[in-house]
Amino acid sequence: MSGQADLSDNDDVLRTRMTLGEHLDELRVRLIRSAVCLALVFAAGWMMHERIADAVLAPAEVKAIPWLNQLLLERTTRELVDGGVPGREELELQFRDGPWLDAFESRLLTSTLARGEELENEALVNLVGEPLPAIRNLVHPIPNKLRADASAAGMVFYLKVCFYFAIFLGGPFCLWQVWAFVAAGLYHKEKRVVYVYAPFSMLLFIAGVVFGYYYMVPYAQYFLAEMGLEQFYFDLRLELYLDFFTKLSLGLGIVFQLPILMIVLARTGLVDPRSFGKFRGHFLLGALIFAAILTPPDPYTQLMMAGPMVVLYELGILLARIMVRRSHPESVARAGA
Known part of the structure; x- marks a missing residue:
């Protein structure tokens, strides 16, 4: 039976055998199809580039920046309450019921603190002469829109996000074209491995991007x-944010491929699944180094990327053991004996 299967595989390869010129023609067709697909998706994305840009900016403008402004309010409220500034009850009420920023600015500018009237509390006198950074930031809060440094920055940003949009949606079709070109020279067993693991790999990549x-x-x-919020004025630049966004999202998409890689190594016999468990400590160190390369140089972001890698590693160990038991039950029995 195995001999017949080998002959069938050889027949498949012989039927798809081509000359060098035919290979080049096939490659040209695949590349043209991929380019047309990317161009069409890019054009569709350009027709709604503002919506795509809003989606890209949402993690900063809808989440991070409002969180930072709220943190500023909480810190300033504590400082005002500790100093005994008149009107703190109204301030706390506005904080709970919002919109807090306009009400706080109005209250601050008309309060005893802002007018600089004579106060008996020495701490408040010093506060009037040299306002706290948190109060200064609240009067001029963190902008809810990112800053563009050049007149063409907006256009460049729209072009980049539409290009990434085309890569994200058109990428699967382009990969399929690459696979169709390569698969002609592969045996049936080799193709079957790709057909089994490719969908899971794509799902894990999407999961990594969504997680990011x-x-x-x-x-x-x-x-x-948050680390320098009271000392520095936070003003996020458009191009730096996009670079941060793409690197982090792409890096997580790659990191989420770890279980697939571990299963393939175990199924091919290159690595014993038990070896993965023995090298947990080495992997933890490697995960921290890998996260340091892919993320900005701060411990918070590095730990936030290394954490999922450790979880994925443990998941990969579990799945690798299950897959090896199913594919090679006799070797597992011998190892247990």
Whole structure:
């Protein structure tokens, strides 16, 4: 039976055998199809570029920046309450019921603190002469829109986000074209491996990007800015944010491929699944180094990326053991004996 299967595989390869010129023609057709697909998706994305840009900016403008402004309010409220500033009850009420910022600015500018009247509390006198950074930031809060440094920055940003949109949606079709070109020279067993693992790999990549979009990007922006919030004026630049957004999302998409890689290594016999468990400590160190390369140089973002890698590693160990038991039950029995 195995001999007949080998002959069938050889027949498949022989039927798809082509000359060098035919290979080049096939490659040209595949590349043209991929380019047309990307161009069409890019054009469709350009027709709604503002919506796509809003979605890309949402982790910062809808989550991180409002969180930072709220943190500023909480810190300033505590400072005012500790100093005994008149009107703190109204301030706390506005904080609970919002919109807090306009009400707070109005209250601050008309309060005893802002007018600089004579006060008996020495701490408040010093506060009038040299306002706290948190109060200064609240009068001029963190902008809810990102800053563009050049006149063409907006256009460049729209072009980039539409290009990434085309890559994200058109990428699967382009990968399919690459696979169709390569598969002609592969045996049936080799093709079957790709057909089994490719869908799971794509789902894991999408899961990594989604995890980065909804969790990593906004929380990383928040933690990074929060460290110097009272000392520096936070003003996020458009191009730096997009670079941060794409690197983090792409990096997480790649990181989420870890279980697939571990299963393939175990199924091919290159690595014993038990070896994965023995090298947990080594992997933890490697995960921290890998996260340091892919993320900005701060411990918060690095730990936020390394954490999911450790979880995925443990998941990969479990799945690798299950897959090896199913594919090679006799070797597992011998190892147990």
